[in-house]
Each structure stands twice: as structure tokens, then as C-alpha cells.
Amino acid sequence: MGKRSLALLLMLVFATSIALVGCGGSKSTSGANSVLVFAQGSDPRGLDPAYVDDGESAKIMMQIFEGLVRYKPGSTEVQPLLATEWTTSADGKEWTFKLRKDVKFHDGTAFNAQAVKFSIERQLPPNRKDDMPYAEFTFDGITKVEVIDDLTVKIILEKPSATLLANLAMALAAPIVSPEAVKKHGDKFIENPVGTGPYKFVKWDKGQQVELVQFDGYWGTKPKMAKVVYKFTKENSVRAADLMTGSTDIMDGVDINDIKALEAKGMTVIKTPGMNINYMGFYTYKKPFDNLKLRKAVSMAINRQNLVDYLYQGNAQLPNTMLPSFIPGYAKEVKPYDYNIEEAKKLLAEAGYANGFEFTAITYSNPRPYNPVNGEKLAAAIQADLAKIGVKMNIKSYPWKEYKQVLNDGEGDAYFYGWIGDNGDPDNFLMLLETANIKGSLNSSKYSNPKMDELLAQGRTTLDPAKRVAIYTEAQKIAAEDAPWVLISHSIDMAAHRPNVKGFALHPTGVHWLDIVSK
Amino acid sequence: MEANIEVKKQIKANGHVHVDKVKGPFAEFVERFMKSRSAVIGLGILIVLICCAVFAPILAPYNPYESNLPIALQAPSAEHILGVDELGRDIFSRILYGAQVSLVVGVEAVTLALFFGILLGALAGFYGGKVDTAIMGVMDVMLSFPSILLALAFMTVLGRGIDKAVIAIGIVSIPQYARIVRGSVLSVKENVYVTAARAIGNNDRRLIFVHILPNVLAPIIVRSTIGISEAILEAAALGFLGLGVMPPTAEWGTMLGAGRQTIFNAPHIVTFPGLAITLTVMAFNLLGDGLRDVLDPRLK
Numbered sequence: 001m002g003k004r005s006l007a008l009l010l011m012l013v014f015a016t017s018i019a020l021v022g023c024g025g026s027k028s029t030s031g032a033n034s035v036l037v038f039a040q041g042s043d044p045r046g047l048d049p050a051y052v053d054d055g056e057s058a059k060i061m062m063q064i065f066e067g068l069v070r071y072k073p074g075s076t077e078v079q080p081l082l083a084t085e086w087t088t089s090a091d092g093k094e095w096t097f098k099l100r101k102d103v104k105f106h107d108g109t110a111f112n113a114q115a116v117k118f119s120i121e122r123q124l125p126p127n128r129k130d131d132m133p134y135a136e137f138t139f140d141g142i143t144k145v146e147v148i149d150d151l152t153v154k155i156i157l158e159k160p161s162a163t164l165l166a167n168l169a170m171a172l173a174a175p176i177v178s179p180e181a182v183k184k185h186g187d188k189f190i191e192n193p194v195g196t197g198p199y200k201f202v203k204w205d206k207g208q209q210v211e212l213v214q215f216d217g218y219w220g221t222k223p224k225m226a227k228v229v230y231k232f233t234k235e236n237s238v239r240a241a242d243l244m245t246g247s248t249d250i251m252d253g254v255d256i257n258d259i260k261a262l263e264a265k266g267m268t269v270i271k272t273p274g275m276n277i278n279y280m281g282f283y284t285y286k287k288p289f290d291n292l293k294l295r296k297a298v299s300m301a302i303n304r305q306n307l308v309d310y311l312y313q314g315n316a317q318l319p320n321t322m323l324p325s326f327i328p329g330y331a332k333e334v335k336p337y338d339y340n341i342e343e344a345k346k347l348l349a350e351a352g353y354a355n356g357f358e359f360t361a362i363t364y365s366n367p368r369p370y371n372p373v374n375g376e377k378l379a380a381a382i383q384a385d386l387a388k389i390g391v392k393m394n395i396k397s398y399p400w401k402e403y404k405q406v407l408n409d410g411e412g413d414a415y416f417y418g419w420i421g422d423n424g425d426p427d428n429f430l431m432l433l434e435t436a437n438i439k440g441s442l443n444s445s446k447y448s449n450p451k452m453d454e455l456l457a458q459g460r461t462t463l464d465p466a467k468r469v470a471i472y473t474e475a476q477k478i479a480a481e482d483a484p485w486v487l488i489s490h491s492i493d494m495a496a497h498r499p500n501v502k503g504f505a506l507h508p509t510g511v512h513w514l515d516i517v518s519k
Numbered sequence: 520m521e522a523n524i525e526v527k528k529q530i531k532a533n534g535h536v537h538v539d540k541v542k543g544p545f546a547e548f549v550e551r552f553m554k555s556r557s558a559v560i561g562l563g564i565l566i567v568l569i570c571c572a573v574f575a576p577i578l579a580p581y582n583p584y585e586s587n588l589p590i591a592l593q594a595p596s597a598e599h600i601l602g603v604d605e606l607g608r609d610i611f612s613r614i615l616y617g618a619q620v621s622l623v624v625g626v627e628a629v630t631l632a633l634f635f636g637i638l639l640g641a642l643a644g645f646y647g648g649k650v651d652t653a654i655m656g657v658m659d660v661m662l663s664f665p666s667i668l669l670a671l672a673f674m675t676v677l678g679r680g681i682d683k684a685v686i687a688i689g690i691v692s693i694p695q696y697a698r699i700v701r702g703s704v705l706s707v708k709e710n711v712y713v714t715a716a717r718a719i720g721n722n723d724r725r726l727i728f729v730h731i732l733p734n735v736l737a738p739i740i741v742r743s744t745i746g747i748s749e750a751i752l753e754a755a756a757l758g759f760l761g762l763g764v765m766p767p768t769a770e771w772g773t774m775l776g777a778g779r780q781t782i783f784n785a786p787h788i789v790t791f792p793g794l795a796i797t798l799t800v801m802a803f804n805l806l807g808d809g810l811r812d813v814l815d816p817r818l819k
Contacts, residue, residue, distance in 0.1 A: 237783075257781050303588070310588035310607070365761045373605070377777065380766040381606050384586035395766050397679065 034226040036501075036517060039239045039251040043207060043232050046190035049175040050123050053133035055369075055420075055510045058171035059252075060210055060230050062511045064106075065175030065195030068097055068116065068168050073505060075326050076275070076424020078165045082111065082176060082196065092160030092463050099151040103219045105178035106200035113147040118179040120145045120155070137422065138173035160461045162468060166423040171511050198223040198515035207232060223515035224503070240496070243267060249501050249519060254494035256315050256372055267496045271315065272506040274493040275421035276370040277322045277429065279485040280361070280382065282414050285446040288359060289413055293351035295483045298414075299337040300344035301389045302382055308489050311373055311381050316489035321476040322419075322429050324490050326508055328465065329426035329472035336480050336487055344389050356390025359413040363395060364403040369510075370418035370491045375403075378488065379416055408441045415444060424509060426472040427459055433479055447484040551813045558809020564802035572618035581609035583616045584767045592785040602787040605777065610788065613769035614795050620770045621751050621799060624685055628750040629743050631689030636696025637739065641727050643697065644704030655701065658694035666691045667756055674762045681764050684757055688750045699742050703735030710734075737814035741807055748803035755796050771796050 044057035049065060052058075068083035083097040103111035121127060123135035124142060141161045146154040157164070168174045181194035193201050198220065199212035210230040214223050231248060233239045236255035242248045244265045254262065259269055282289035282298075289295055308316045323330040348354065361382075363375035371378055376397045383393045393414075398406055407415055421428050435453050437443040452475060459471045479485075495506050503517045542550070552558055571578060581599075587607035595602040601610040643654040661669065673687035707713065708731055716730045757763045758772025759779075766773075771792040778788030 255780065257784050260784055306588040310591045311605070373780070376761075376766050377605060381586055381588060383767060384584065384606070387585075397761075397765060399761070 035229060036225040036227070036250070036514060036519060037229045037231055037248040038514065039231045039233050039242055039248040041232070041234060041236075041239070041253045044210070044230075047193035047201065047204070047210075048190040049171065049173055049177065050132050050135065051190055053172060058509075059511050060212075061175060061193065061195075062171050062197070063199040063212055063228065063514055064193050064197045064201055065171075065177065066197050067170070067174045067176060068099075069165055071169045071424065071507060071509060073507065074272075076166060076169075076508060077328065078169050081169075082116075086165075088463065092461070093157045095155045095157070095164060096148070097153050097155070099153065100219065101151060103196050104217045105181065105196050106194045106215055106217075107178055107181050108217075109178045109180040109194075111176065111196050112150045113153040114150075115176055115179050116153045117145040117147050118182070119176045122182070123173060132173070134170070134173035134422075138167045138170055140167070160463060162460055162463055163423060163425045163427055166425045170423050171509070172422070199228055221515070224518035225514065228514050243496055243498065246498065250495060250497040250504055250517075252493070252495040252506070254496050256313050259315075259494075262496050266499050268499060268501070269494060269496045270504070270506055271492045271494050273317060273324055273326060273508060274369065274491050275324055275327070275424060275508045275510070276418060276491055277319060277324070278316075278368075278370040278378075278418040278488045278491060279322070280378075280414060280416050280488060281445045281485045282483075283410060283412075283445060284482075284484045285448070286410075286413075288353075288357065291351050292482065293347050294353065296337050297344045297347035297351060297353075297389070298386065298391065299483050299486045300340045300347065301391065302385050302486055302488075303339045304486070304488060305339065307378070307381060311378065312489060312491070315372070315492050315494070317492065319487040319490050320480075322432075322479060322485065322487060323426055323472075323476065324421070324508065327421070327424055327426055327429070329469050331473040331476045334473070334476045334480050337483055341389060348389060348391070353391075356392065358392040358394065360394045360396060360411075361414040361416065362403065362406055362412040363397050363416040364400050365397045366400050368400075368418055369420055369493075370489075371416075372491060375416045404441075407444055410444075410446075417444060421509070426468070426475075427456065430459075430472060430475050430479070431456055433484060445484040447482065449478060449482060452478050548813065552809070555809040555812050557805040558813060561802045561805030561807070561809055564798060565806060568618055568799055568802065569622065571615050572622050575612075575615040575619060579609075579612035579615045581612045583608060583612040583769045592781060592788070594785070594787055601791045602785070604774070604788050605781055605785070608767075610774075610791050613774060614771070614791060616769040617771045617774065617792065617795065618799075620681060620764065620768065621754065621796070624681060624688070624754040625747040625751040625799075625803075627685045628688040628692065628754070629746045631685065632692040632696055632746065632750075633739070633743055635690075635693045637700050637732070639693070640697035640700025641704050641732060644701035645708060645723070645727050645731065647705075651701070654697070658697050661691070661694045662698075667753060670753055670757060671760070671762065674757060679762055679765060681768070681770075684754050684763060687757070688753045691753075692746060692750065695746065696739065696742065699738050700735060703738055704731055707731050707734045737816075741811040741814060744803055744807035744810055748800040748807070751803070752796065752800055 040056055040059065042056055044060050045052045045054050046057060047061055047064065049061055066082050068081060069078045070081040072079050082100050082103065084100050086095055086097045088095055099113060105111060120139060120142065123132055123139055128135050141157045141159055142155055143158050144156050146156065148154055175195060178194040182189050185192045191204060198215060198218050200215040202211040202213055204210045209232060212228045214226050233242060236253055237258060239251045240254065240258040240262055243251045244262065244267060254269060262269055282295050284290055304318055308318045320336055321331055321334045361379055363379040365374060365376050367374045379395045383395060386393045396412060419429065419432060431437055432442050433447050433452055434443060434456050435448040438446045438448065455471050455475045459468055462468050462471060493506050493510060497504050501517060501519045504512065506512055585608065589607065590603055591605055591607040593599065593603045599609050599611065601614065604610055639654050643651040669691045670687045673690060674683060677683040677687060713726065713730055716726055754763065755772030755775065758770045759776040761776060763773045764770045774792040775789055782789055
């Protein structure tokens with residue numbers, strides 16, 4: 001081959017490749033206006049509500065599935081969805097739901113009482129499987145589901161349950177699935193979800209994205225965007241960069257440190273109070289923190305306002321009780337032991353440690369949704385605060401998985417931890433201080449107070465909302481007085497979207513609804 | 520004849536035999552060392568670093584562990600010449616204290632590696648045969664893993680902490696020293712003086728430690744100087760990955776790792792520990808290079 005023909009060949013190659021690149025470009029931009037791209041940190045674990053327990057799955061499932069009821073935007077109060085109305089029997093053990101007419105699943109199956117019975121009963125004993133993480137929590141106390149007629153269903157409980165409605169609005173376990181599709185796909189339903197929601201599932205490229213399209217037969221208002229793509233990008237900063245360049249429309253999991261850059265580029269950053277609590281817990285069952293005065297002294301030596309303002313750069317709320325303020329039953333008047341160094345020193349002396357003392361706190365080395373900096377930095381900041389009253393806190397830090405193990409073993413004297421709420425009910429937070437939950441490690445402080453246990457038991461079976469508020473206010477007061485935890489912060493959930501996106505909102509439970517979003 | 524000259528040179532370099540008319544070997548070493556620019560620069564930086572580490576409590580303007588949250592992330596200023604970190608701690612003070620950790624880890628890890636490396640390498644080189652195959656086989660297996668991966672594995676088993684980092688990095692670098700020592704021993708043991716020493720009834724231990732090892736010191740010194748810089752770098756990598764020291768201990772790699780979250784709005788938090796690591800590693804490398812030039816008899 002002569003030089004000239006070689007040159008010609010090379011040119012040809014270049015020209016072809018340029019043309020091909022052009023093709024790719026035009027293809028990806030065509031129809032971009034009807035596609036909404038949402039970037040999140042990772043793949044869902046699965047898309048069958050019965051078998052997953054993570055937020056990444058919940059977000060996507062909320063577009064595909066619907067439950068009997070749903071949360072109101074911005075709060076954890078409940079409103080009708082697939083059920084239009086409901087009544088409770090006098091003893092509170094029977095709930096009758098009237099179902100919405102003319103609702104279809106994505107596969108054409110009709111939504112009816114049978115489907116509700118199927119969805120719930122596949123998660124009740126004896127059908128319940130070990131890998132259904134939320135079945136027990138969500139359907140707590142349900143013994144069976146009865147079909148009254150095609151559009152009426154009765155849920156029967158073993159005891160009255162105040163949290164039933166809130167649970168039925170959850171993204172996990174509660175959504176109604178198509179019985180036909182579950183029978184058809186079996187184990188593979190987790191990758192082929194079929195619900196009644198505004199969007200229907202198209203495909204899931206593992207590690208890449210999940211694609212959803214508008215469901216033509218949707219009973220309610222049609223979604224504004226024809227197609228939705230959930231894209232998975234692990235690094236927060238990469239997700240932020242993708243948003244700024246316009247390859248995605250909405251992202252969640254915004255890093256505190258990217259806010260400025262995002263806002264400078266004209267992106268809208270949304271901040272919503274999160275349904276969580278970030279705390280430092282004491283092991284109240286053993287020395288030295290079985291001593292209330294000592295717990296009080298340490299609590300008062302920690303400048304929590306400073307942590308919120310500077311460690312979290314203002315992107316958190318200072319808690320006064322473990323409940324976030326939007327949860328029904330939140331008690332504004334409850335006061336925790338606030339920052340007061342002089343008082344702390346006095347209490348320390350009264351507790352018999354006038355010359356200070358030394359203890360070990362265990363912590364986690366990674367960021368958590370309730371603690372976006374990470375457990376190590378939080379511990380180091382508190383360590384410095386405590387040094388001011390002569391208390392030496394040693395830090396032992398572990399990666400998350402290992403951390404849960406050593407926490408379970410009760411290593412050290414204090415620990416750093418947090419909680420992400422499930423259903424927006426006050427019980428879901430306060431039960432972390434229940435004696436019954438010492439086993440199973442939800443109550444890692446091993447705090448035990450019969451008064452608290454009694455109040456919690458009462459709250460669960462009381463259906464009158466006003467009475468429940470009184471009960472949980474009392475419980476929050478006890479928790480504040482006994483100080484098993486130092487409440488550090490409620491972290492703020494953050495998302496960001498491009499300026500042309502309209503209607504996007506984060507719900508306190510961490511999910512969102514894309515059918516009302518347009519661009 | 521050639522072998523003879525070689526022996527003379529070896530002797531000279533080592534100072535076992537004093538010849539009056541030539542300069543003493545140490546004086547000659549110093550003279551040659553001062554001529555090597557890289558060695559002098561490396562040593563200069565190193566002396567400054569060691570002073571920083573030793574006198575950190577005097578030199579540091581602030582307590583490296585005292586956090587002052589309201590000024591967190593502040594950029595360098597007159598009060599905090601290198602700025603403050605995400606907990607409001609003075610970065611300059613933390614870097615000074617971090618020098619202690621890094622130098623100690625570097626030197627201790629290499630000492631550990633040297634001890635076992637020399638022992639194993641000398642045994643393998645001196646005895647050869649099955650001993651050689653067995654020892655070097657294990658060494659080759661260790662060398663076939665990327666050293667940082669191996670160090671990570673050791674850290675996972677041992678847990679976090681500075682002493683554990685020393686052990687992990689030390690063990691991982693044993694094979695490198697073992698190989699060098701073995702190679703040198705192999706060539707040195709063929710020398711006539713070794714045969715002579717054996718002929719007059721020296722036992723193996725004496726042969727190895729008195730007659731052979733002193734003559735393989737030069738490459739070991741060079742290698743271990745560079746080895747210290749590698750150990751410092753590896754310790755920093757472990758710290759960056761969150762397997763280093765427990766907070767609040769100031770360690771350069773950990774500081775780097777903690778600062779990467781804020782790289783866009785407070786770049787000084789990662790810049791200065793990074794520079795400190797670079798400078799230290801460079802100093803050891805320069806010194807190592809210079810020493811090689813000085814100690815290599817072929818370059819005389």
C-alpha cells in the first residue's frame with residue numbers, strides 16, 4: 001500500500017468516526033425534553049416492596065407502586081390513595097377499606113380486594129419469608145385480610161394499632177403488587193415490578209440505570225414527563241458535576257461541600273428536614289454512665305449548637321427531642337440539658353469525678369444519612385469539647401459493618417449512632433428506648449425505664465390522636481430527663497435540580513413523586 | 520589480580536583496614552557526600568523535618584488537638600499560617616505533629632523489614648539450595664501482590680493503629696530487602712577472603728555476620744533510605760483510606776483523607792499535608808540517590 005492510499009484510508013477512518021460520534025450525539029439529545037433523569041447514589045437492592053429495606057429502592061418503587069394510603073406532601077399525615085375511605089370497628093381490631101374503582105395494574109390485571117389480600121398475605125405467616133425485612137414491622141399485628149366484596153377489604157388485627165395507617169403508606173412492604181405478575185415472574189418479580197403507579201417499569205441496567213415510562217392506563221392525573229430514568233452515580237461530586245453540565249435533571253444526596261458550586265451554577269438546592277436523629281448514646285446499664293449526673297455533665301459540656309452551625313455548616317437542625325418537628329406528637333416544650341460548662345463541671349464534681357475522668361466512645365468511620373460528615377469527625381469535635389471540663393474521651397473507630405458488630409457487643413462506654421424513621425409515627429423513634437428492644441440491639445444504650453415502657457404500650461393501642469400526643473409528650477420528657485442520649489442533630493435531606501425543573505419536592509420519608517414534576 | 524583489587528576496594532570502603540597514606544574511609548565518604556548535590560539537599564530537608572518533629576511541642580503555635588469550630592475551614596491567615604481544618608484545628612501545628620508520626624512509621628517499618636530481610640536474605644544467599652528455594656519462594660509470593668494490597672490485608676486483620684501500620688508496612692517490605700541482601704551475599708561469598716576466613720576455622724555465623732554482611736551494607740543503606748520514603752507513602756495511603764491512626768492523632772495521610780470532602784471550598788486542608796508528604800518523600804529519595812552515587816565503588 002502506497003503512502004497516499006494509507007493517508008486516504010486514515011482520512012476515511014477519521015471521517016467515519018466523526019460521523020459516528022455525531023450519530024451518538026444526536027440520538028441522545030433527541031426527545032430529551034420528554035425524559036427526566038434523576039441521579040442517585042446506587043442501584044436499588046430490588047424493586048419488590050416485600051424484599052427490600054433501602055431508600056434507593058423506595059424512591060423508585062414509589063413511582064411504580066401505590067399503597068392503600070399515602071403521606072401528605074411535606075408531612076407524615078396520611079391521605080387516601082388506592083383506598084378512598086375506611087372505617088374502624090369499635091374495638092379497633094377491624095379496619096374496613098373501600099377501594100378505588102377502575103384501577104388497573106401495568107400488566108392489565110384489575111386492582112381489587114383480592115389483590116390487596118394477596119399483597120399483604122404473601123407477607124404474613126405462614127407465607128412470610130426470612131428475607132422480607134419489613135413484613136413484620138409494616139404489618140405488625142395483622143392476622144388476616146378478608147375480601148368483603150370486589151372493592152371492599154377488611155384488615156383484622158390481634159390488637160388495636162395506632163400505627164397501621166402510617167405503616168400502610170410506607171414504600172416498603174405496604175405497596176400493592178399485581179398478583180398475576182408475581183405469579184408469572186416468581187423470584188424474578190424483584191426485577192420486573194408491576195404496580196398501579198403513574199410510571200411503569202421498562203428495564204434495569206444493573207449499575208447503570210432504571211428506565212420507567214408513563215403508564216397510559218393510569219387512573220389519576222397523567223404524569224407530566226413521558227419517561228423517567230434513574231441513573232446511578234456513586235460519587236456525590238460526580239453527581240453534582242453531571243447535574244451542572246445538564247446530563248441529569250435532578251439529583252439527591254447533595255454533599256454539603258458542593259452546595260456553593262451548585263448554587264453558583266444556578267441549580268436549585270432543596271433542603272427538607274430529614275426524618276432522622278443523630279446522637280451519642282451512653283451505655284446506661286454499666287459504669288460510669290449508669291450515673292445520671294455524669295450523663296448530665298457530659299451532655300452539658302457538648303456545644304451542640306456549634307456542631308450544627310459549623311461541623312454541619314448549618315445544614316442540620318438542633319433537636320430538642322428525638323422526634324423531628326414534623327412528626328405528630330413532637331413536643332416543642334421539652335428541653336434537653338443544654339450547653340453550660342459551669343453547670344457541667346459542678347455536676348461532674350457532684351458525681352464524684354471532680355478531677356475529671358476518662359472513657360471510651362466507639363464510632364463509625366463513614367458518613368451516614370443522619371451524619372453527613374462521618375462519625376469520626378463528630379467524635380473528634382465532641383472530644384475537644386469534653387476536654388474543656390477535664391473529661392478525656394478516647395475514640396475507637398470502625399468501618400460501618402464492623403461497627404454494628406462491636407456496638408452489639410457493647411464495646412466502650414458510649415457510642416455514636418443514629419436512626420432513620422420508617423413510618424413517621426412517634427412510636428417509631430421512641431421505641432428505641434424500650435426495654436423490649438434491648439434484645440435485637442435497637443436500644444443499644446440498654447436503657448430501661450418501666451414508665452417509658454408503659455407509655456409506649458399505651459401509645460400503640462390508643463387511637464385518639466390527641467391522647468397519643470399527650471402520651472408521647474410525656475415519653476419525650478422522660479427521655480430528656482434521663483438523658484440516655486445526647487441529641488446532636490436532625491440532618492437535612494438535600495436534593496438539587498436544574499433551574500427548568502418544576503414541581504419537585506422531597507418528602508420527609510426520603511421519597512418523592514415524579515408524576516407531578518415537569519421541565 | 521582483578522579480584523585482588525576488588526577486595527582492596529571493599530576493605531577500603533568499609534574501613535576494616537587502615538592505610539596511612541590514603542584518607543580515612545569516613546573522611547573520604549564525607550568528602551564524596553558533600554560533592555553530591557542531591558544527597559546534601561536531601562539531608563538538609565531531612566534535618567529540618569526531624570527538627571520539626573522533635574521540637575513540635577515548642578514550634579507548634581497551637582494545640583494540634585484543640586478544635587475551635589466557629590473558625591472551621593478558614594483559609595490561611597496571619598494567625599493560622601496554613602489555615603484550619605474542618606474542626607477548626609490549626610493545620611500547621613498538626614503537620615508538625617504529623618511529622619513525628621510519619622518519620623517514626625517510616626524508620627520503624629524499615630527497621631523491622633531490614634531485620635528480617637537481612638536475616639532471611641543472608642541465610643538464603645549463604646546456604647543456597649533448598650534453604651534458598653524455600654525462603655525466596657515465600658518472598659516471591661509476597662512480591663507478586665501489590666504491596667499496598669497486602670498492607671491493607673494485614674491492617675484488616677490487625678486493626679487500626681500506628682503500631683499496627685508499622686507492622687503491616689514492615690512485613691510487606693521484607694522481600695525487597697531479602698532479595699537485595701541475597702544477591703549481594705551471593706556475589707560476596709565467592710570472594711577469596713571469605714574462603715580464607717572459612718579456612719582459618721570461622722563458623723557460619725561468624726562468616727555471615729562478620730565477614731560477609733559488612734560488605735553488602737552499601738546497597739542495603741541505599742535501599743533502606745528509599746525504603747523509608749516508600750513506607751511513609753504507604754502509611755499515608757493507609758491513613759487516607761481510613762485505616763491509619765485513631766482520631767484525633769495528627770497524621771498526614773489521615774488529614775489528607777479527611778480534607779478531600781472539602782477539596783473545592785477549602786483546598787488548603789488537603790494541599791498542605793500533601794506537600795508535607797511530597798517533601799519528605801522527596802528528601803529521602805534525594806538522599807538515597809546521593810548515597811548510591813557515593814557508596815557505589817564503580818563510580819569512584
